[in-house]
Amino acid sequence: MDMLLRQLYQDQASKDHTCAIMVLKKDDSSFLSTDGFDAIILLISDEANELHSKHYEAMGKRVAFHTMSQDMMHHSLITGNQRRLIDWLVNGKIVYDRNEFMQDVKIRIDSFPPGDRSKKLTMQFAKLLRRFEEGKTLFNQGFVLDGFSNLFHALHHLARIAVIKDGFYPEVTVWEQVKKIEPEIHKLYQEALNSEEGLDKRIELLILALEVAIISKLELGTTHFLEVLRSIEGEASISDLLVIPEVQEYRIDLELVLNVLIEKGFVSIVKRETPAKAIFQTKYKINNFL
Known part of the structure; x- marks a missing residue:
């Protein structure tokens, strides 16, 4: 199996990009998701x-070869839109690593820098x-039933x-993590x-229960957005806020976050005359007290 896989990736290791x-093999861990591939x-x-992706089959084994840009990988780590990626990056075997690039990624995952953590918290709070x-x-x-489905997602x-x-990336087994945390x-x-x-x-x-949780997690869950607001001189319109690069990952739910902050007194409304x-x-x- 290792020889077969090496034939697929060895030419790529010599390329500048x-x-x-x-490499992740299905038999390495029962927790790894290999999407049905060996x-x-x-x-x-x-x-x-x-x-892009390519699929191969040889000697009765099926292999998926995924190529991803480092920008997309870092974006996925922030947004959490590919939770299996965390498992792959944490548990996969490094077979080529230019200038210890992947070792640095693993350190970043382990340390979960405060900036990454703050943004992920606000993204999850917005989705909540x-x-x-x-x-x-x-x-x-x-x-x-539709109501229950949405509340269960919340x-x-x-x-x-x-x-x-608590400083961890949510994994596929998130409920096992929560049970302890x-x-x-x-x-x-x-x-x-x-x-x-x-x-x-x-x-x-x-x-x-969720209403109580939203109130108790409000300041924690909106820390990233509140920091964005602190960086703005004076007031800002919703149009001003929606184009800020730092909020793009949760802009679709930004108005909900803003309204809750207004309701709880963290943000004030300023009225400006129109024609x-x-x-x-x-x-x-x-508000100044924050």
């Missing part, structure tokens, strides 16, 4: 926006708000916040799944 190559080869490239608001609305409109985002807060959230998860109460009652209890009589444009500024 190759930063690192990792092995995964992951090549990290310094070419911009490179992302979105799922919570949609779930509560659907439930109140009588769409019980609970997942709450779990990821707990894991990130914040047992109260794990208990809420178990009750939502296994309680003998009717579904309506479980949803009502879940809504109450239309009695119509004001609203702008926003962080």
